[in-house]
Amino acid sequence: MSAAEFAAAQWSRATGAGIDPHEYRRVTDGLTSVADWGPSFVRTGLAYLERAEGAGSSVTTGEYLLTAARWFHLATLAPSAEDGRSAAAAADRALGRALVIREPGARRLTGEGFTGWLCGPADAPGTVVVVPGLDSAKEEFLDLVDALLARGLAVFAMDGPGQGVLAATSTLTAEYERVVGRVVDALGVPSVGLVGLSLGGYFAARSAALEPRVAAVATVSGPLRLDWAELPQPVRDIMARRCGGAGAAGEFADRVDLTDLARRIEAPLLVVDGGQDVIPGVTNGEPLARLAPHGTYLSVPHGDHLLGNARPDWLPYLTDHITHALIGGRA
Template identity: 90%
Template sequence: MTAAEFAAAQWTRATGAGVDPHEYRRVADGLTSVADWGPSFVHTGLAYLERAEGAGPSVTAGEYLLTAARWFHLATLAPYAEAGRAAAAADRALGRALAMREPGARRLTGEGFTGWLRGPADAPGTVVVVPGLDSAKEEFLDLVDALLARGLAVFAMDGPGQGVLAATTAMRADYEQVVGRVVDALGVARVGLVGLSLGGYFAARSAASEPRVAAVATVSGPFRLDWAELPQPVRDIMARRTGGADAAREFAGQVDLTDLAPRIAAPLLVVDGGKDVIPGVTNGEPLARLAPHGTYLSVPHGDHLLGNARPDWLPHLVDHLTDTLIGARA
């Protein structure tokens, strides 16, 4: 794949994560190979760190830091020897931004997870945001903001093999164990759960076995994976995240919600993009159909993660979680 093809494939994902589309074009257009992706995106993130330093302790500095976090995270999407450092830089930038902008934000870390709890201490509901195969807590800041605007508390997390934990842990299929520990750490009786991309599988699987999940939503989540049909780039990412090709093949074989879907008692919203077609991936329609309280929202023009169609699904998802957790509001 050429640099131009890779950049085009990541276009709506990057802009959906909140980077300026014009700057994305300028950075991506300057790449001569995919190998340049990581260093160029890290360089852009460092430029925002410099701007933050120049702005002093201010709202503007916080905004620059959030932008830096996004660029550092995006640097990890292509094979990159320094991906661990880039993820760590994203994590630090997000932490510094929240310290400036939201002094009440709390870092929570436990076995197999780390992240930030944001929102009012007396929030009427709490939502956990679960990333996917190569995403991280820094990628879905707009989703977190939309949930915070409804008065909810939000814990955006990295789990095993994800984000800042990717360098020291391996991805695991039994993510419900991690979610259980997260809910323990949050100290709440019930949570909402939203998972994006492979995080949709993690969220659905967790909802099937964790009774404290009271509402759940998935975005571009797989219902089932077929290792033999998966594109080689997806296999390669999975191998890096799980600890090798054999571990990746075993992991993929566990991604199947056929038996788990009927056990999801919580109201479930499944969001898919009609243009999201990946060989070896069965999308979420069977999950919504088999779950006792499943609803399916397919956006015909949506791609993977639906970064090109946010108005068509994001308000619905936020409404679903808010209304289920705390009731409809005027």
């Protein structure tokens, strides 16, 4: 794949994550090969760190740090695993520095198989956990976090095993409900809402089926099931890196199947899919919504994977769904 093709494939994801589209084009137009992706995005992130140091106000400093975190995170999409490890650590540090400024009450929570930031009021009427996917991380979905915070909820944006800053020291696990259970323990709340994005949709739905403290759940571009043999080679390569080898990745993919678990999801479930999201070997979420006792399906015809090109069509609906399911008339 050429640099231009790779950049085009990541366009919607990058802009959906909050990257300025004009700057994205300026950075990616200068790439001569896909190997330049990681270093170029890291350099852009470092430039924002420099801007943060010279900013004239704490508000501007925080904004630059958040932008740096986004660029560092997108650098992890490079094919080089080494680039990904160092960039993920840089994204984690930049996000932490930004939240210290922007969210003085934010708390870092770390436990077995998870780390992340809890934001929002201490007396929030509900708490939502945002679950990333195969190669996403807590730095990617900050607009979702902001939309949930605006509705008065507390939000824990996390990295789990094999995700984000933890990818350097752990591998993906299909039994994500165990991670969610430890997260709920650490949060000290009786129940949570879950929002899972891409492969995180599988993690969230599985957790909702097996962890009774999940009171609301939504998935975005989450798979019902995976077929390892049909997955595109780039996806298999990423999964192999995140699972510790091709054999482990194939075994992991075989575990990703919600067909039987869907009926055990008692919490209100919203499944969001993009009509243009067609990945070989991935079954979209309509059967999940149909099989779940309280499932609702939202398909956005022009939406792509993660629907970065259609956020107004689903993001307010999803955040309202979670809010109403968690706190109802108190919203």
